[in-house]
Amino acid sequence: MKYINYLCLLAISFSFLGCELENIDIDRFGTITGVVVDGESYEPLSGVQITTTPASTSVLTDEEGTFQLNKVRYGDVVINARKKDFLSGTINIAVYEEENTNLTFFLLEDDRDVGNVVIYDPVPGNGAVDQPLSFTFQWNVDQDNRDRELEYTVYIFQSNSTTQTIVGENLTTTEVVVADLQPATTYFWYVVAKHDGRNVANSPTWTFRTGNP
Structure with missing residues (x-):
């Protein structure tokens, strides 16, 4: 009977340990900053929607074309930049724990639709x-x-x-x-x-x- 109780306590301990490790993983984040400019004039582009895949948060670039994404989960992330009348841009990057990754997007105008x-x-x-x-x-x-x-x-x-x-x-x-x-x-x-x-x-x-x- 004592042996069975010991096994139960051991299993519960491992269960709590697993939960603790899982919570530690969830709390591992980095940040992403960047700027979006016109690919021909190099003028900053404001109002560009910046999103991530997997999804975290969505922001718009300011008047200087800059943006910041806070608390992005570490690992491989796809950053998407979209603005009306411009070709969308994507960058696949690695986010590291407690580190900032800086990006530059060059967006070009979408001149003519010829299909996908x-x-x-x-x-x-x-x-x-x-x-x-x-x-x-x-x-x-x-x-x-x-x-x-x-x-x-x-x-x-x-x-x-x-x-x-x-x-x-x-x-x-x-x-x-x-x-x-x-x-x-x-x-x-x-x-x-x-x-x-x-x-x-x-x-x-x-x-x-x-x-x-």
Whole structure:
């Protein structure tokens, strides 16, 4: 009988311990701050809706285009930026406990609707590390209206930068050679699809880090 009581007490103890560990995990949060600017003029964009997936909270950018998300649960999070008349932007990032992650969104005007266009499967993959300083970026595209010929412009920018560089423009293939990258540096990049010179879709913003030769 004493042995049975001991087992019951032991089971209850583990149950409380599990609950305590679960509560500790739930309380692990980080913060996200950032700025949203026009991808062509670099002027700040106010009134941009910023949301997360998994959902946490929703905020709007202020007059200076800045935003802050508090108490975002640690782990991988997708940040979404949406504004009327602009192509939506997304960035997949990792949030760390009690740390702040800073982002920059470059949004381009949505000039013409040619049906659904999805840009996906990037090379380098999102979150890739130890990448060379010169190599070929690639991506795949699905589109509803395949009779509409698309061209692509590829943008790249460094972490915490509010300006970006075009590494490929008016491309008719889904690849571009990128050279002269900086070592041990975090980069963000995305692809914009155009039809007749007008923006029709953009990819998520992907990130990678170069190696240190």
